[in-house]
Amino acid sequence: MPNFFTPEHEAFRRSVRGWVEKELAPHALEWDRAGIFPRELFSRAGELGFIGINHDVAYGGSGLDYWYVTAFVEELARARNAGVNMALLVQSQMATPIINEIGTDEQKRLFLEPALKGEKVAALGISEPGVGSDVANLKTTARRVGDDFVINGSKMWITNGTRADFITLAVRTGEAGYGGVSLLTFPTDVKGFSVSKKLDKVGNLSSDTAVLYFEDCKVPARYLLGQENEGFYHVMTNFQGERLTAAIVAVAGMELMLADAIRYGNERQAFGRPLLKYQVWRHKFVDHLSRIEAAKRLTYHAVELFDRKESPVKEISMAKLVACDLAQQVAYDCQQFFGGMGYVEETDVARAWRDVRLLTIGGGTSEIMKEIISKLEGF
Numbered sequence: 001m002p003n004f005f006t007p008e009h010e011a012f013r014r015s016v017r018g019w020v021e022k023e024l025a026p027h028a029l030e031w032d033r034a035g036i037f038p039r040e041l042f043s044r045a046g047e048l049g050f051i052g053i054n055h056d057v058a059y060g061g062s063g064l065d066y067w068y069v070t071a072f073v074e075e076l077a078r079a080r081n082a083g084v085n086m087a088l089l090v091q092s093q094m095a096t097p098i099i100n101e102i103g104t105d106e107q108k109r110l111f112l113e114p115a116l117k118g119e120k121v122a123a124l125g126i127s128e129p130g131v132g133s134d135v136a137n138l139k140t141t142a143r144r145v146g147d148d149f150v151i152n153g154s155k156m157w158i159t160n161g162t163r164a165d166f167i168t169l170a171v172r173t174g175e176a177g178y179g180g181v182s183l184l185t186f187p188t189d190v191k192g193f194s195v196s197k198k199l200d201k202v203g204n205l206s207s208d209t210a211v212l213y214f215e216d217c218k219v220p221a222r223y224l225l226g227q228e229n230e231g232f233y234h235v236m237t238n239f240q241g242e243r244l245t246a247a248i249v250a251v252a253g254m255e256l257m258l259a260d261a262i263r264y265g266n267e268r269q270a271f272g273r274p275l276l277k278y279q280v281w282r283h284k285f286v287d288h289l290s291r292i293e294a295a296k297r298l299t300y301h302a303v304e305l306f307d308r309k310e311s312p313v314k315e316i317s318m319a320k321l322v323a324c325d326l327a328q329q330v331a332y333d334c335q336q337f338f339g340g341m342g343y344v345e346e347t348d349v350a351r352a353w354r355d356v357r358l359l360t361i362g363g364g365t366s367e368i369m370k371e372i373i374s375k376l377e378g379f
Contacts, residue, residue: 004067004300012068016075019048024079029346031206037084039121039163042091046118051092055100059108060116066307069093070248070300077252080348082355083206085249090159091115094242095122095168098183098234102226111166111185123164125186125212126235127157133368135170135235136178140214142171144221149173149184151217154196157362161210162195164188168225170235178232183225192217203355240313242363243320244306247299250323250359254292254330257352258285261334281337288330295323314376321369324359331356 005013023044031037045051046060053068055061062068069092076085099112114120131138140153151171158167167186174180186193197211226234262285265276275281299319305312335342335353342349360366 004304005071009067009071012064013071013075015048016050016072017078019050020075020078024081024084028079028081028084028348028351031081031084032345032351033205035205036208037081037087037206041084041088042118042121044118045088045091046116051088051096051118052116053092055096055112055116056108059100059113061100066303069245070303073245073248074252077249077256080351081206082351082358083204086204086358087160087207089245089249090124091118091122093245094238095124095160097241098168098225098238099185102234103185104222106222107185107225111187115166120165121160121163123158123160123167124238125155125158125167125169127155129154129156129211132157133364135181135232137176138170138172138181140169140171142173142182142184144173145218147221148218149221149224151184151186151192151214151219153214155212155214157199158210158212159207161212162198162208167212170231174229180229181232181235182228183231183234184219185223185225186217186219190217190219203351203357237311239364240306240311240316243369244299244302244316246359246363247295247302247316247319247323250320250327250356251292251296251299253352253356254288254295254323254327257330257334257349258288258292260349261285261337264338275337284333288326288333291326292330295319295326299323314373317364317369317372317376320363321366321373325366327356327359 049062050072052061053064053072054066055063057063073089076088079085096112096115099107103112111120115122126135128138128140140151140155142149142151165188167188169184169186171182171184172180173182192215194213195210196213199209199211201209225231262276265281266274268275302312302315302319305315331353334349338347338349341347344350
C-alpha cells in the first residue's frame with residue numbers, strides 16, 4: 001500500500017495519540033456509566049486544533065488535507081469510547097463542513113469559528129421520526145415570513161442534541177421531494193425550541209442523542225445556508241464525509257480489537273497452553289487480518305479520491321459497506337474469544353462489541369449502501 005502519511009502527518013498522529021491515551025482513555029468507562037462526558041472536552045479539542053483540521057484557516061481551522069483527518073479518526077479509536085468519538089466527529093466532520101463550504105462570513109463568524117474553538121457545541125439536524133436516510137421526504141418545515149423563517153417539526157437521533165448551541169438544520173421550504181429541501185444555521189436559544197427527550201441507547205452511551213422539537217421557531221432568513229430549496233445536494237455531499245468517517249472508524253476499531261485479542265490469547269492459558277495455540281482461533285484471526293487489510297485498502301482508496309475533491313460516492317459507499325459489516329464479525333469473534341471477560345463492561349472488547357452495532361445503521365444503513373452502489377452500477 002502506498003504510504004499516504006508524511007512525517008508531518010505522523011507527528012500530528014503522535015500528538016493526537018498522546019492526548020487520547022492521557023486524557024480520554026482513562027475515563028472511558030466512567031463517562032459511559034455517567035451517560036455523558038464533560039462539555040469541556042470540546043474546548044480542549046478545539047484548543048489543540050483537533051476540531052478544525054481541514055477547515056478554513058480564516059475562521060480558526062488548520063486548512064490541512066484529509067489524511068490529517070484520517071490520522072485523527074484512527075487515533076480517536078484508542079479512546080475506547082465510541083460516544084466521545086461520535087460527539088467530536090459530529091462537531092468536526094458532520095455539522096460544520098457545510099458551513100465551512102457554503103456559509104456566509106456572518107454564519108462562519110457566528111457558528112463555525114466558535115465551533116472550531118469548541119466554545120459552541122454543534123449538532124447536525126437531518127433525521128426525523130420516520131425519516132432517516134430518505135432526506136427527500138423530511139417533514140420539518142421552514143416558512144418564509146418577511147425577513148425570517150418560522151420552523152415547525154421535529155428531529156430524531158441527533159447527536160449532541162441535548163447541549164448543542166446550534167444545529168445545521170435540514171428543513172422543507174418548498175414542495176415535496178428533494179427540490180424543496182433547504183439548510184439553516186439554527187441557534188438553540190430560539191423561543192419554541194426544546195429537547196423533548198434524551199434517547200436511552202444500546203451503545204455509544206456517553207454521547208447525548210436526542211429528539212428535538214420546533215414550535216414556531218423564528219430565525220433570520222440570513223441564516224439560510226446556500227440557496228433556498230437547494231439543500232438536498234449539500235446534504236448528500238455531507239453524507240459522503242460522514243460515511244467515509246464511519247469506514248475509517250470501523251477499520252481502526254477492528255485493528256484495535258484484534259490486537260487486544262491476540263495479546264490476550266498469548267497470555268490466557270486454557271488446558272495447559274495459550275489460547276492462540278489452538279488452530280481454530282489462529283485461523284479465524286488470520287482470516288480477519290486479511291479482510292481488515294482489504295477493507296483498509298478500499299477505505300484508503302476512497303480517502304485518496306475524497307482528498308482530491310473528487311466525488312467518489314461508489315467507493316465511499318463500498319468502503320462503508322465492507323468495513324462496517326466486517327466490524328460486526330470481528331467484534332463478535334473477539335468478544336467470544338475473551339469468554340466471560342468479554343461480557344463485562346470493564347473490558348474494552350465488551351463495549352466495542354456493543355458500540356460497533358451502530359456502524360451499519362448510522363449515516364445510511366448497509367442496505368442503503370447496496371442500493372446506492374447498485375444504482376451507480378446501472379442495475
